[in-house]
Amino acid sequence: MQSLNTTSAPHSSVVIPHYIFAALSFFILAFLIIISNNSLIGHYFQPKLLAITHVATLGWGTMTIFGALYQLLPVISSSSLFSEKLAKTTFYVFGLGIILLVISFWKFSTGSFFIVSASVVFTAFLLFSTNILLTIQKSPKKDIETISIAISAIWLILTGLLGLLLVINFTYPIFKQSHFLFLTTHAHLGIIGWFLFLIMGASAKLVPMFLISHQLNRKKLHLAFYSVNLSLILFSLNWMIFHIEIVNYIAFVFILVGIISFITYLYESYKKRVRKVLDIGMKHTAVAFIAVILPLILGFISIYKLNFNTTTLLQIIIAYGFTVLLGTISSLILGQTYKTLPFIVWLAKYQKFVGKAKTPLPKEIYSEKILVVQYIVYLIAVIVLTIGILLSSKLTITTGAVFLLVTAILFNINVFKILLHKPKIEIKA
Amino acid sequence: MEEFNEKLKNEGIIYNLLKNVIDPEVGVNIVDMGLVYEIDYAESEKTIHIKMTLSSPGCPLGDVIIQDVKATIAGTYKNFEPIVELVWEPTWSPDMMTKEGKEALGY
Numbered sequence: 355m356q357s358l359n360t361t362s363a364p365h366s367s368v369v370i371p372h373y374i375f376a377a378l379s380f381f382i383l384a385f386l387i388i389i390s391n392n393s394l395i396g397h398y399f400q401p402k403l404l405a406i407t408h409v410a411t412l413g414w415g416t417m418t419i420f421g422a423l424y425q426l427l428p429v430i431s432s433s434s435l436f437s438e439k440l441a442k443t444t445f446y447v448f449g450l451g452i453i454l455l456v457i458s459f460w461k462f463s464t465g466s467f468f469i470v471s472a473s474v475v476f477t478a479f480l481l482f483s484t485n486i487l488l489t490i491q492k493s494p495k496k497d498i499e500t501i502s503i504a505i506s507a508i509w510l511i512l513t514g515l516l517g518l519l520l521v522i523n524f525t526y527p528i529f530k531q532s533h534f535l536f537l538t539t540h541a542h543l544g545i546i547g548w549f550l551f552l553i554m555g556a557s558a559k560l561v562p563m564f565l566i567s568h569q570l571n572r573k574k575l576h577l578a579f580y581s582v583n584l585s586l587i588l589f590s591l592n593w594m595i596f597h598i599e600i601v602n603y604i605a606f607v608f609i610l611v612g613i614i615s616f617i618t619y620l621y622e623s624y625k626k627r628v629r630k631v632l633d634i635g636m637k638h639t640a641v642a643f644i645a646v647i648l649p650l651i652l653g654f655i656s657i658y659k660l661n662f663n664t665t666t667l668l669q670i671i672i673a674y675g676f677t678v679l680l681g682t683i684s685s686l687i688l689g690q691t692y693k694t695l696p697f698i699v700w701l702a703k704y705q706k707f708v709g710k711a712k713t714p715l716p717k718e719i720y721s722e723k724i725l726v727v728q729y730i731v732y733l734i735a736v737i738v739l740t741i742g743i744l745l746s747s748k749l750t751i752t753t754g755a756v757f758l759l760v761t762a763i764l765f766n767i768n769v770f771k772i773l774l775h776k777p778k779i780e781i782k783a
Numbered sequence: 784m785e786e787f788n789e790k791l792k793n794e795g796i797i798y799n800l801l802k803n804v805i806d807p808e809v810g811v812n813i814v815d816m817g818l819v820y821e822i823d824y825a826e827s828e829k830t831i832h833i834k835m836t837l838s839s840p841g842c843p844l845g846d847v848i849i850q851d852v853k854a855t856i857a858g859t860y861k862n863f864e865p866i867v868e869l870v871w872e873p874t875w876s877p878d879m880m881t882k883e884g885k886e887a888l889g890y
Contacts, residue, residue, distance in 0.1 A: 630889035709854020
């Protein structure tokens with residue numbers, strides 16, 4: 355019999371703290387953007403922007419992914435999680451590391467505190483990746499989706515290692531070349547290697563499952579997997595070692611081919627779907643994939659510079675990072691939280707009543723109205739903030755950040771509504 | 784003949800009973816989704832055998848749905864053992880949905 359996975363899913367106490375930490379981080383992120391709207395104008399290498407970036411990438415993005423993956427990996431790999439204890443330990447180590455690292459960036463006083471902070475985060479990456487890789491190792495099926503997730507865990511370790519070396523370099527210079535080259539590599543190991551690979555692996559499995567679509571052309575997934583990997587290897591080696599301009603062009607073509615190939619796979623799934631009506635969770639997901647076009651354009655300009663002056667280019671680079679993190683990745687997380695968290699809580703509270711009592715559906719344990727408003731306000735926030743960054747307009751940035759804060763508040767209300775849901779059952783006659 | 788009629792009658796009742804089993808993600812019952820392939824009511828063995836599928840292999844809610852099927856049958860047929868056999872042949876397709884199922888999904 356095919357493996358069925360609520361039995362192999364970890365206990366909800368392993369997963370849920372990640373969602374709480376992430377939802378609060380999203381709120382803090384919006385708040386920090388409001389109080390430091392200056393940071394989104396000028397050079398990207400400034401303490402507050404680095405702190406904000408790490409709240410977004412670690413506290414919001416990566417924390418959600420850690421939690422979601424502990425729940426979803428058993429579904430994707432047909433193998434229960436290697437260790438729930440290790441997952442719980444990782445959460446505490448990672449949570450502590452994020453808080454220390456963000457404080458370190460915000461204050462930017464180099465030295466041992468900074469290095470210890472980065473080391474704690476790196477340790478959490480090692481613990482997480484060990485758990486994921488050992489889970490996949492005992493998995494009976496190692497398809498392209500599972501392999502993508504394994505590879506993303508390896509890229510995560512490399513991202514953390516380079517990040518730690520960069521932090522050490524602030525106090526004890528170890529890089530002979532400009533640290534910006536390593537910073538660029540660190541950022542892209544994270545964006546492409548960790549986030550993109552993980553998203554590709556998980557979405558390739560989940561999107562067809564949610565939309566109910568079958569008989570998709572899996573060659574597109576293979577092409578996407580190899581192209582994106584090759585692109586990242588080329589970019590990284592070229593930035594750190596070779597510095598040959600043409601290699602950047604080639605690497606960009608590979609990533610473009612990879613992303614287009616992956617998007618066409620998802621589009622095929624969308625066209626062949628049985629569930630014609632998309633819920634808001636899936637609309638958020640669709641926005642995430644459509645929004646990928648923005649960082650691709652902005653990234654293209656950042657690499658080729660075209661004829662833009664330095665001031666404009668710096669804004670384009672910040673807008674590039676912003677559209678990746680708060681456009682694509684955040685939209686995906688905002689949507690997929692509603693496709694996962696209500697089920698995790700629903701299973702924990704209602705599984706024992708299934709078939710014996712009438713239970714609400716998972717989607718009935720949060721407010722659909724709040725979700726609809728959250729979706730619209732989020733779209734406004736991202737559009738206004740992107741325009742504000744590109745135009746270097748403080749007022750526009752603050753306005754966009756207020757919309758983002760409202761999004762975060764609405765999101766938190768629904769997340770806590772789900773978490774604090776009290777079971778309502780009617781015993782069947 | 785009477786035994787055969789009894790079997791048919793009960794299989795009809797079970798078919799309708801299974802309309803109470805709703806896929807928690809999709810929000811549509813498993814009968815209208817076309818997931819129930821066969822119902823075998825065996826009076827002599829005191830078993831009710833359900834042959835069914837899922838819309839996607841490895842569905843994370845698969846065992847909840849099976850649990851629901853068993854508990855729903857056990858609630859009405861207290862002296863019978865419900866047996867659920869999950870099969871992947873024939874592969875589920877949208878054509879297997881009822882008119883109501885298709886309408887619910889906008890298909």
